Amino acid sequence: MIEVKHVNKSFGKTQVLKDISATFEKGKVNLIIGQSGHGKTVLAKCIVGLHEVESGEILFNGRDFCKMNRVERTSIRQEIGMLFQGSALFDSMTVEENVMFPLLMFKKMTKKEMHTRVNFCLERVNLTGRNSLFPSECSGGMQKRIGIARAIAMNPKYLFCDEPNSGLDPKTAILIDTLIREITYEYQITTVAITHDMNSVMEIGDNILFIHNGNNWWTGNKNNIISTENPEVTSFVYASEFMKEIKDSIIEKNKNK
C-alpha cells in the first residue's frame, strides 16, 4: 500500500500539488485521472522520487520515502516497476537486454536463471520469441508490453503506469489494460496508473483519484464515477457527446429498473 499525506509541490511560483492526500491499495488498480496540466504526472513522479516534495509524507507500506537516504531509496526503488508514457526502452539494447537490465544490475542470478526470468516475463506479455528485436523494430503496443515486461522483471511490489495506452488503437489499449489488471491481481501489486482514457477508467479503475488544479478533488471507483454529481468530474468524464449519451442511457436503464 502507498499512502500520500498532505503533499505539496511547486515549480517556481506555480504550486502544482496542493495538500494532496491519497491511499493506493495493494492488489488493486488505482487510477489517477484529471485534465492535462493539473498535476497527475507530477504526483506520480513525486511518489517515485523523481521530484522532491516540499512537504508531506509518502509512505510505502509505512516507510516514509521522503525521509530516506540514497541507499534506502535505492532499495525501495528495486521494489518499483514503472511503465512510461513513451515506454522509455533503451534504444541501444535488444528486447531481451532491456528486460534483463534490472536483473543484471541488482540480482545475483546466473545467466541461465536470468534468461529463464526474461523469457517468463516476455511470455507473460505475449512476446515470446521477440528477444532479439530492437525497440525501433517494435510497434507502439509491443513497446508498451516490453515496458511492462521490464517493469515486472524484478517482481515489483509497486507498479506505476504513466498513460499506459496513450497513442494506441482501441484494441491494443484494451489489451494493455487487461494485462495491467491481470498482473496486479496475480502478483498482488499496488498499481498506480495515470490515464485520460475513459475506457480504461471503466475497465480497470478499482480506485479512482480525480485531481483538479493540484487538489485531490474526488475519490471513488468505476461504479460510482458514473453517478457522481461532482461538476468537475462530470465535465471531465462526460466531455464528449458520446459519453453523455452513454450516461443518459445508463440513467434511463436505472429508472426502468
Next chain:
Amino acid sequence: MKLMEGFGKYFLMLTIVFRAPEKMSIFRKRLFEELEQIGINSIPLVALMSSFIGGVIALQTASNMSNPLLPTYTVGYITQSSTILEFSPTIISLILAGKVGSNIASEIGTMRVTEQIDALEIMGVNSLNFLVLPKVTAAVLFFPILVIFSMGLSLVGGWIALVLSDLSSTETYIYGIRYYFEMSNVWYALTKCVVFGFIIVTISSFYGYYVKGGSLEVGRSSTQAVVSSSVAILVANFLLTQMILLS
C-alpha cells in the same frame, strides 16, 4: 549569476559521477563500448586531419624558408615542434570536441527527453555514474593514444608532402625531426590531451543530462556542448602552457 549556478551544478554533477560503479562487470562492458565509440571510431577522422595538416604545416614552413642562413633541416624541426606542442593535442581535441562532444550531448539529451534516464533512476541506478563514468574513463584512456597516433601521422604527412614536392630530402627531414627533440614536450602534450578529454566528455554530458524540452532543445544543447567544450579547451590550454612549459 546563471553562469555561477551552472558551474555549481557542473561540479555537483562530477561528485555524483565519480562514485564506485554499482556493478563492475557492467561498468567494464560499458567502458569497452565507449572505447570503441569515443576512441576507435575517431581514428579515421584523426588520421585524415593529421596527415593533411602535417603536410600543410611542412609545405608552409618550407615555402617560407627562403633565407639561405636557415639550415634546411629547420622544416623538419618546425613541423615536429608545432605538431607535438600544439596541433596534435589542441587542434585534434578541438576537432574531437565537435565529433565526440556533440555525439555525447545528443545521446544523453535524447535519453533525457525520452525518459530513459528517469527509467534508470526509478530502477535505483545512479544514472550519472552509469552513463558518464565509462565515457570519461574511455576518453582519458584513449585520447593520449589518439594524440600519439596523430603526431606520427602528421609527421608522415609532412614527409610525404615535402618529398613529393621535392622541397626536402628524407634524410634532412628526419634529421630536423630528431634535432633538439625533447621528450618533455610529448609528456606536456599527453597531459594536455588527458585534461581536454575530461573537459569534452564532462561538459557535453552536463549539457545532455540537464536538457529540458524536446528534440529542438537536444539540438541546441549539443551545439552549446561543442561551443563550451571548445572555449574550455582554449582556456585550459593557456593555463596548462603557463603551468607546465613556463614554470
